[in-house]
Amino acid sequence: MEYTINCLSILSALYFHLLLLTADGRMSHQREPMFCKVSSDNRVDLLNQHLTEVPRNLPRSTQYLDLSHNNITHLHDQDLMGLPDLCVLKITHNGLQDISPSVFQGNPKVQILNISYNALRIIPELNLPNLIILDISENLYGSYTLRKSYKDLLSLSYLALGSPQARSVHLADFAPLHEISLRKLQLGGGVELDHYEAGSLAQLPVIQDLTLKMTFCEHPEAFQSILQDLDQTKTESLTLIKFVPDLCNVSSDITDKLRNMTYLGNLTFQDTWFNSSVLAKVVCNIIQSPVKALSFLNITFAEDTDGGIKIHNIPGYNKSGNVEFLTFDTIHHYQYSFPVISINATFFSHLIILKFSGTGMSIIPCNLISALPSLQILDLSDNLLNELGFWWPVCTNSHVFPALRHLYLRNNKFENLQFTSNHTHGMKNLTVLDLSANSFKLIGKTSWPSHLSDLSLSDNTLGDAVFNYLSPYLQRVNLSHTDITALTQEALSQLPSLKSLFLSSNNINHLPPDLSAPQLEELHIDQNNINTLKENSFKGLSGLKRFKAGKNPFACTCDMYWFVTSFNKSLLIDWPSDYICSSPDEMAGMALEKYHPGWVSCTPWIQAVISQLMTLTVVSVLGFTFYIFDGAWYLRMLWVWLRVKKRGHKGADRLKNAIFKYHAFISYSQKDSEWVDNQLVPNLEAAQFSLCIHERDFVPGDWIIDNIINCVERSYKTLFVLSHNFVQSEWCNYELFFAQHRAMSIQQDSLVFILLEPIPTDSLPKKFLKLRTLLRQQTYLEWHKDERKQQVFWVSLRSMLKTADKNMVLERVAKEMTDMCPLITDTDWF
Numbered sequence: 104m105e106y107t108i109n110c111l112s113i114l115s116a117l118y119f120h121l122l123l124l125t126a127d128g129r130m131s132h133q134r135e136p137m138f139c140k141v142s143s144d145n146r147v148d149l150l151n152q153h154l155t156e157v158p159r160n161l162p163r164s165t166q167y168l169d170l171s172h173n174n175i176t177h178l179h180d181q182d183l184m185g186l187p188d189l190c191v192l193k194i195t196h197n198g199l200q201d202i203s204p205s206v207f208q209g210n211p212k213v214q215i216l217n218i219s220y221n222a223l224r225i226i227p228e229l230n231l232p233n234l235i236i237l238d239i240s241e242n243l244y245g246s247y248t249l250r251k252s253y254k255d256l257l258s259l260s261y262l263a264l265g266s267p268q269a270r271s272v273h274l275a276d277f278a279p280l281h282e283i284s285l286r287k288l289q290l291g292g293g294v295e296l297d298h299y300e301a302g303s304l305a306q307l308p309v310i311q312d313l314t315l316k317m318t319f320c321e322h323p324e325a326f327q328s329i330l331q332d333l334d335q336t337k338t339e340s341l342t343l344i345k346f347v348p349d350l351c352n353v354s355s356d357i358t359d360k361l362r363n364m365t366y367l368g369n370l371t372f373q374d375t376w377f378n379s380s381v382l383a384k385v386v387c388n389i390i391q392s393p394v395k396a397l398s399f400l401n402i403t404f405a406e407d408t409d410g411g412i413k414i415h416n417i418p419g420y421n422k423s424g425n426v427e428f429l430t431f432d433t434i435h436h437y438q439y440s441f442p443v444i445s446i447n448a449t450f451f452s453h454l455i456i457l458k459f460s461g462t463g464m465s466i467i468p469c470n471l472i473s474a475l476p477s478l479q480i481l482d483l484s485d486n487l488l489n490e491l492g493f494w495w496p497v498c499t500n501s502h503v504f505p506a507l508r509h510l511y512l513r514n515n516k517f518e519n520l521q522f523t524s525n526h527t528h529g530m531k532n533l534t535v536l537d538l539s540a541n542s543f544k545l546i547g548k549t550s551w552p553s554h555l556s557d558l559s560l561s562d563n564t565l566g567d568a569v570f571n572y573l574s575p576y577l578q579r580v581n582l583s584h585t586d587i588t589a590l591t592q593e594a595l596s597q598l599p600s601l602k603s604l605f606l607s608s609n610n611i612n613h614l615p616p617d618l619s620a621p622q623l624e625e626l627h628i629d630q631n632n633i634n635t636l637k638e639n640s641f642k643g644l645s646g647l648k649r650f651k652a653g654k655n656p657f658a659c660t661c662d663m664y665w666f667v668t669s670f671n672k673s674l675l676i677d678w679p680s681d682y683i684c685s686s687p688d689e690m691a692g693m694a695l696e697k698y699h700p701g702w703v704s705c706t707p708w709i710q711a712v713i714s715q716l717m718t719l720t721v722v723s724v725l726g727f728t729f730y731i732f733d734g735a736w737y738l739r740m741l742w743v744w745l746r747v748k749k750r751g752h753k754g755a756d757r758l759k760n761a762i763f764k765y766h767a768f769i770s771y772s773q774k775d776s777e778w779v780d781n782q783l784v785p786n787l788e789a790a791q792f793s794l795c796i797h798e799r800d801f802v803p804g805d806w807i808i809d810n811i812i813n814c815v816e817r818s819y820k821t822l823f824v825l826s827h828n829f830v831q832s833e834w835c836n837y838e839l840f841f842a843q844h845r846a847m848s849i850q851q852d853s854l855v856f857i858l859l860e861p862i863p864t865d866s867l868p869k870k871f872l873k874l875r876t877l878l879r880q881q882t883y884l885e886w887h888k889d890e891r892k893q894q895v896f897w898v899s900l901r902s903m904l905k906t907a908d909k910n911m912v913l914e915r916v917a918k919e920m921t922d923m924c925p926l927i928t929d930t931d932w933f
C-alpha cells in the first residue's frame with residue numbers, strides 16, 4: 104500500500120513561538136528558582152526615552168527597571184548605585200558597548216538581567232550571585248568564552264548567548280558552568296557554526312532545554328558533535344532555529360545521530376529551509392529516535408527529489424515510531440506545486456495529536472491520516488480544505504479516524520453543512536468539532552451523530568435559522584459572530600442537552616422573558632445589541648453558573664435597576680469592566696457598576712404610594728415641627744434677617760453723616776433689669792457694642808425725656824426691651840418721646856424691639872396706638888427660653904446693631920447667617 108499527500112502551496116499564517124520564561128512546575132525536579140515579587144509601585148519603565156545614561160533620580164525602592172530602546176552605550180560604576188532592591192533589569196536595544204565590572208556592586212538582588220540586542224564586544228563580568236535569568240544574546244562579542252566569575256552564578260537557570268561574530272565553541276568557553284545546572288540554554292547568533300569542540304556542552308551537568316540558533320550547512324559534523332554531548336547533559340528538548348539556511352546544499356545525513364539519543368523527547372525545527380531529500384532523511388532518523396513531540400514551525404519546503412518524500416520501509420527497522428505529537432505550523436512551499444509525501448502509516452501509529460495548519464493544504468491524505476489508529480486530536484485549521492478535499496471521493500471511508508475525538512477545521516473553505524454533518528457519523532468517537540470561520544450555508548437538513556457534543560459554527564454567516572440545523576445531543580455550541588438576531592425559547596427547546604451556549608458578537612437585542620432552559624450552565628451574549636437585562640428573562644435559567652453579557656449598549660435606566668442591584672455578580676465572568684452605559688446621553692461611557700438609581704425612583708407603584716405618603720408625612724411633620732420647635736418663631740427670625748439685610752444699605756448712608764457715641768440705647772423697665780444686666784448687656788458688650796443704659800449713662804438731674812432724647816440722639820439704634828412691665832410702667836414716657844420724635848425725624852428703622860415675653864398686639868390698651876402700629880409694622884426679636892433659640896436671638900440682635908459700615912453689616916450678616924444654618928438644621932425640621 105502506498106499513501107500520498109498532495110499539498111497545494113502558498114499560505115503563510117503568522118506563528119509566534121514565544122519562549123515564555125516562567126518558573127513553572129514542569130521542570131520541577133531541579134532546584135526551583137525563586138523569583139522576587141515585584142510590586143507595581145516599584146516598577147520603572149523608561150522605554151524609548153532617548154536616554155543616553157541611566158537616570159540618577161530613580162526611586163530607591165525600584166525593583167524592576169526597564170531601560171530598553173534608549174541610547175545608553177555605557178554602564179558606569181555609579182549608574183545603578185542606590186537601588187539595593189533591584190531585581191529585574193532590562194537594557195535591550197541600546198547600543199550598549201561596555202559594562203563596568205563593578206556596576207552591580209550595590210545590586211545584589213538582581214535575578215533577571217536582559218542585555219540582549221546591544222553591541223557588547225566582550226561577554227561582561229557579572230558579580231550577581233542571585234542571577235537566575237541572563238540574556239546576553241544578539242551582541243557583538245567574538246567568542247563564547249565565559250568569565251571565570253560565572254562559576255559563582257549558582258542559581259543561574261536560563262542563559263542566552265549569541266553573536267554573529269562568534270562562530271565557534273571551545274572547551275574552555277563553558278568551563279565556568281561546570282557546576283551550574285541550567286534549565287535552559289540558548290546559543291547562537293543566527294550564523295553558521297564553523298567549529299564545535301566536542302565535549303564543550305557536556306561539561307555542564309544538565310541542560311534540560313537547548314535552543315540552537317545557528318546554521319549547520321557547511322559544518323554538519325558540528326551538529327553531530329553537539330548531539331553527542333546532549334545525551335550527556337540529559338537534554339529533553341531541542342529547538343533548532345535556522346537549522347539549514349535557504350538554498351543550502353546539504354549532502355550528508357546530518358541528523359543520523361538522533362537515532363542514538365536516549366533522553367531527547369521534544370524536537371522543534373523553526374525558521375528553516377528543508378529540501379525534500381533532507382527532510383526525508385530527518386524524518387527517517389526521527390522515526391527511529393526517542394522523540395515524542397516533533398514540530399516544524401515556519402519552514403520553507405522545496406522539492407528536489409522526484410516523487411517527493413517517500414518513506415515506505417526503513418532497512419533494519421521494523422518497529423513503529425515513537426512520535427505522539429506532530430505539528431506542522433506554517434509551511435511555505437518553495438515551488439508553488441503539489442509536494443508529494445508518502446509515508447508508511449505504521450511509523451506514526453502512536454500519533455495522538457496531529458496539527459497541520461497554515462500549510463495551504465486543500466486535500467488531505469485521507470487514507471494516511473484517517474488510518475492513524477491512535478490519532479485523537481486532528482487540527483487542520485488555516486488551510487484550504489473543503490468537504491471534497493477532506494472526504495476525497497477516491498478514499499475508502501470505511502474505517503475512518505478510529506480514535507478521533509477532536510477535529511478542528513477552523514478557517515478553511517467548507518460550505519455544505521449537510522454534507523459535513525452526514526459524514527461525521529463515520530467518526531465514531533468524535534465529540535468536538537470546530538467548523539468556525541468557514542463559508543457554511545444553511546441548505547438541506549443536517550444530521551449530526553449523537554456522540555457529537557461540542558460544535559462550533561462561529562464566524563460563519565448563518566442567521567437565526569441555524570438553530571434548526573443543530574443536534575439535540577449538543578451540550579456546547581459556539582455560535583459567536585453568526586448574524587443571529589434573536590434567541591427564542593423555540594430555538595432553545597430544540598437543544599435539550601445544552602449546557603453552554605456562546606452567542607457573542609451577534610445582533611441580539613433582548614433576552615425574551617419566557618426562556619426555559621434549566622440545564623443551561625453557561626451563556627455568553629456579550630457584544631450584542633442588548634439594552635437591558637430584566638429579571639424575568641432569568642427565571643427559566645435557574646442552572647446558570649457563568650454568564651457573559653459585557654460590551655452591550657446598555658441603557659442605564661430603571662430597566663437595568665434589577666440587574667445592577669440584584670443580579671448575582673459572581674456568575675458574571677466579565678463584570679464589571681465590560682459593562683458600560685451607552686444611553687441616556689448624560690450617562691454614556693459611565694461604568695454600569697456606578698449606576699445607582701434609587702429603589703424608590705425605579706419602582707413605579709412604590710413611587711405612587713410613596714409620593715402620597717410623602718405629601719402626607721411632610722405636611723404632618725411640618726405641622727408637628729412647627730408645633731414642637733416653634734417653627735413660626737424661626738420663620739419670624741428669618742424674616743427679621745431679610746429685613747436687616749435689606750436695610751444695611753440705608754443704614755450705611757445715614758452713618759456717613761452722623762457721629763454716634765453708642766451703638767444702642769437700651770430702654771427697659773426696672774422690673775426687667777435682671778435680664779438686661781445678666782444677659783443683654785454682657786452679651787452685647789462682649790461683642791464690642793457700646794451701650795447707653797439709663798441707670799448708668801443718664802445725666803442725673805435732667806428730665807427723663809431729655810435724657811432719653813439725648814441718649815437716642817447719640818445712639819445709632821434704640822433698643823426697647825418690651826414686656827408687660829415695660830408697657831405698663833414706662834410706655835407713657837415714650838408716647839411723649841415719640842410725640843417729639845417726629846420733629847427730630849428719627850427714622851423708624853433705628854428702633855429695635857425685643858419681646859421679652861409674648862405681648863399680643865390686641866391685648867395692648869387702645870391708647871398705645873403708636874406701639875400697636877410699631878409692633879405690627881416693625882420687625883421685632885423674640886426672646887425664648889430654649890437655649891438654641893437664644894443663640895439665634897443673639898446672632899440676630901448683634902447683626903441688627905452692627906453699624907460700623909455698610910460692608911461690614913452685610914458681611915457679618917452673611918457670615919452669621921451661615922453660622923446659624925447648622926443651628927437650624929440641627930433642630931431636624933424636615
Ligand SMILES: *[C@@H]1O[C@H](CO)[C@@H](O)[C@H](O)[C@H]1NC(C)=O
Nearest residue numbers: 151152153154172173174196
Ligand atoms: C540614538 O541616537 C541616534 C543618533 O545619535 C538616533 O538616531 C537614534 O534615534 C537614537 N535612538 C534612540 C532610541 O533614542
Ligand SMILES: *[C@@H]1O[C@H](CO)[C@@H](O)[C@H](O)[C@H]1NC(C)=O
Nearest residue numbers: 124195217219236237238263
Ligand atoms: C530579552 O529581551 C528581548 C527583547 O525584548 C526579548 O526578545 C527576549 O525574549 C528577552 N529575553 C528573555 C530571557 O526574556
Ligand SMILES: *[C@@H]1O[C@H](CO)[C@@H](O)[C@H](O)[C@H]1NC(C)=O
Nearest residue numbers: 350351352353354355378407
Ligand atoms: C550539492 O552537492 C552535491 C554533492 O556535494 C553535488 O553533487 C550537487 O551538484 C550540489 N548541488 C548544488 C545545486 O549545488
Ligand SMILES: *[C@@H]1O[C@H](CO)[C@@H](O)[C@H](O)[C@H]1NC(C)=O
Nearest residue numbers: 350351352353378381406407
Ligand atoms: C535543495 O534543492 C535545491 C534545488 O531544488 C538546491 O539548489 C539546494 O541546494 C537544495 N538544498 C539542500 C538543503 O539540499
Ligand SMILES: *[C@@H]1O[C@H](CO)[C@@H](O)[C@H](O)[C@H]1NC(C)=O
Nearest residue numbers: 327358359360361362363364
Ligand atoms: C549508535 O550507537 C550504536 C551502538 O552504540 C553504534 O553502533 C552506531 O554507529 C550509532 N549510530 C550512530 C548514527 O551514531
Ligand SMILES: *[C@@H]1O[C@H](CO)[C@@H](O)[C@H](O)[C@H]1NC(C)=O
Nearest residue numbers: 129312339340368369396428
Ligand atoms: C514536549 O512536548 C510536549 C507536547 O508538546 C509538551 O507537553 C512538553 O512540555 C514538552 N517538554 C519539554 C521539555 O519541552
Ligand SMILES: *[C@@H]1O[C@H](CO)[C@@H](O)[C@H](O)[C@H]1NC(C)=O
Nearest residue numbers: 117118374375376401402403
Ligand atoms: C519564517 O522563517 C523565515 C526564514 O526561513 C524568516 O525570515 C521569517 O521571519 C520567519 N517568519 C516568522 C513569522 O517567524
Ligand SMILES: *[C@@H]1O[C@H](CO)[C@@H](O)[C@H](O)[C@H]1NC(C)=O
Nearest residue numbers: 104415416420421422447449
Ligand atoms: C510499513 O512498515 C512496517 C513496519 O516497519 C512494515 O512491516 C510494512 O511492510 C511497511 N509497509 C510498507 C507498505 O512498506
Ligand SMILES: *[C@@H]1O[C@H](CO)[C@@H](O)[C@H](O)[C@H]1NC(C)=O
Nearest residue numbers: 417418419420421422423449
Ligand atoms: C524485526 O526485526 C527483528 C530483527 O531485527 C526480527 O527479529 C523481528 O522478527 C522483526 N519483526 C517483524 C515484525 O518483522
Ligand SMILES: *[C@@H]1O[C@H](CO)[C@@H](O)[C@H](O)[C@H]1NC(C)=O
Nearest residue numbers: 476477504505506507531532
Ligand atoms: C472510543 O471511545 C470509547 C469510549 O470513550 C473507547 O472505549 C474506545 O476505545 C474509543 N475507540 C478508540 C478506537 O479509541
Ligand SMILES: *[C@@H]1O[C@H](CO)[C@@H](O)[C@H](O)[C@H]1NC(C)=O
Nearest residue numbers: 519521522523524525547550
Ligand atoms: C445526508 O444523508 C441523507 C440521508 O442520510 C441524504 O438524504 C442526503 O442526501 C445526505 N446529504 C449529503 C449532502 O450527502
Ligand SMILES: *[C@@H]1O[C@H](CO)[C@@H](O)[C@H](O)[C@H]1NC(C)=O
Nearest residue numbers: 539559561562581582583605
Ligand atoms: C467561540 O468562537 C469564537 C470564534 O471562533 C472564539 O473566539 C471564542 O473563544 C469561542 N468561545 C468559546 C467560549 O469557546
